[in-house]
Amino acid sequence: MSTEVNQIEELANKEYKYGFVSNVEAETFPKGLNEDIIRRLSAIKEEPEFMLEWRLKAYRHWLTMKEPNWANIHYEPIDYQDISYYSAPKKKPKLNSLEEADPELIKTYQKLGISLEEQKIFAGVAVDAVFDSVSVATTFKEKLAELGIIFCSMSEAIKNHPTLVKQYLGSVVPSTDNFFAALNSAVFSDGSFAYIPKGVRCPMELSTYFRINAANTGQFERTLIVADEGAYVSYLEGCTAPMRDENQLHAAVVELVALDNATVKYSTVQNWYPGDKNGKGGIYNFVTKRGMCKGVNSKISWTQVETGSAITWKYPSCLLIGDNSIGEFYSVAVTNNYQQADTGTKMIHMGKNTRSTIVSKGISAGKSNNSYRGQVKIIKKADNARNFSQCDSLLIGDKCGAHTFPYLEINNPTAQMEHEATTSKIGEDQIFYLNQRGISREDAVNLIVNGYCKEVFKELPMEFAVEAQKLLSVSLEGSVG
Amino acid sequence: MLEIKNLHASIEGKEILKGINFKVNAGEVHAIMGPNGSGKSTLAQVLAGRKEYEVTKGEVVFEGKNLLELSPEDRAREGIFLAFQYPVEIPGVSNTNLLKTALNEIRRYRGLEQLDAMEFLTHLKKKTKLVEMDQALLSRAVNDGFSGGEKKRNEILQMAVLEPKLSILDETDSGLDIDALRIVANGVNKLKSHERATVVVTHYQRLLNYIVPDFVHVLYNGKIVKSGGKELAFELEEKGYDWLKEQKELV
Ligand SMILES: Nc1ncnc2c1ncn2[C@@H]1O[C@H](COP(=O)(O)OP(=O)(O)OP(=O)(O)O)[C@@H](O)[C@H]1O
């Protein structure tokens, strides 16, 4: 038994593969937050007046709010005056092709193994890449434009499509929603915007890669995706970040809107720097992600593979307003070393015949803590709502923890609820069995873990599923002796 | 092929194997019998490289290599296969996936080309027939929810697919119905060759009617106390182990 634990510790010592810092020159605001900073930010981004007002309102509300505090997450208090709220590459390029981009930046992408060229050539993915806070490259825009699809940075959307932005921004996550959402609303720097017009099926996966690359610069991304009646879109978000010694705050907001008969599929593979093996450094990831099934027969599906961050606080949720609408949440959350994750989902059933599915797979290794928090709420007038929840936890080693907190609030007697939960451990006898068949320890763990996550991986687009499997083995590398 | 000299092994400070001497040549079938708790499974697990057991003395040479220096996976890749007395369940991992991964790992170790999905499935199909295994079990998770007998047959299927040099079957016959017993024995016999050897651990002479051993050994209290031909199995069936106990005390 004790040798097993020693081996686990020994192998837990491999370093983060994707840790590096690139040298793109950045223009950065002085640290601190006040109304002047927000005005300056809005001015730099050449925003219309309504946007500045919106930000200030959010800021003033934020001042009245208290940072939440959660039972299962522990971290040093964040000094919000010690953060710089804007950072942009100095040369703000207007790009027609990748060749025009800062070569340093391209190198960064290449190191991460997800170069835009590759994406373009192999996957046919339109990429709107966010590097620090400013978009620097957008591809396939024209092809999308032919179909009337708008896919651009949030900054551009605010300037070029103010009506849509005004109509939908904050319609799913109000600026007053929670502490981090309010902060994001006040200071968000950039992000992605997508609008799929009526009856259009977006012919390619839309994708954004996020980077956090300037020291001490909080990242406040804002994403808004609107699928109009009968539209379909699948959106991919993925990221890796450079190694850093100081904690970096990330408080993004993602809003999805699906109108009548529309479908939005949102997939995330998240691999931010989790901190070193002693738990130092790493990203604080406090994200508000919410989808609104506004129309009848609409569907929103969240799929996420979370392997990074020191602290993750994240509950992609669905508001099922339209009758017959469907919400789905498929999640794999891996924690290793000293990582802490508090994730889950909320499914709020408001329309009739609404259905939701929750499949959550938590994997804890090292000394990490992984909590699942799932809320299913069925309001009084939501007749015939159905929910299926499955929450599984897998433990690797015996110093980690898994916690499951299901919250059910059912106000309509016709609701049908199904809940399954399991906790399992990768046993030494399982590993030995596989060893005896010629399979190494690490491969044995990967085999078991991938088997365990199968249900979630099959929800991911093909190329992403492969990436997710690789990521999982990298994050668990060294977690087993 | 395999030579064990004065092997001592203990678990949690308790000595279980107390000086095993044992030799297996290619082409041979050996049977090991002995009362419960005598150390049969321990011997099998030590050969397979289970870390919980500490080898305190002795040596084991397999195909000219010091087996005790090899990791469990490398022992398997060298050609040692253990059909477990209690096969574990591995939820989520399909039988087919396990076998494909295992076979390709073994092939890689031996410098052979990887089999692609098609080649592997052809190979698998052939072997599945050989052990008369239900195809449906292939796509299910390894041993997950299998009946006792199905688990044992699954071990034999794995053996057939991986084609080891030395197979150690730890009570593969227990829990099998008469038909399954015949099928398993058949499988073992069909895989028999001049280059391969089999060690069967069993409590029942019955199995040895199907898998005819060249040698029978009695393991008693961590030692091989008697070896002989297949007639020894009959003698044991008739007289039990007390007879040996008395003999041993006389020695
Ligand atoms: N972890 C352990 N701690 C202490 N003793 C152990 C441990 N594991 C096995 N033993 C003991 O080692 C002895 C040999 O066990 P082993 O499983 O090798 O017997 P066996 O000959 O295979 O018996 P059976 O015929 O019942 O399968 C037994 O007395 C058993 O209790």
Ligand SMILES: [Mg+2]
């Ligand atoms: Mg035994």
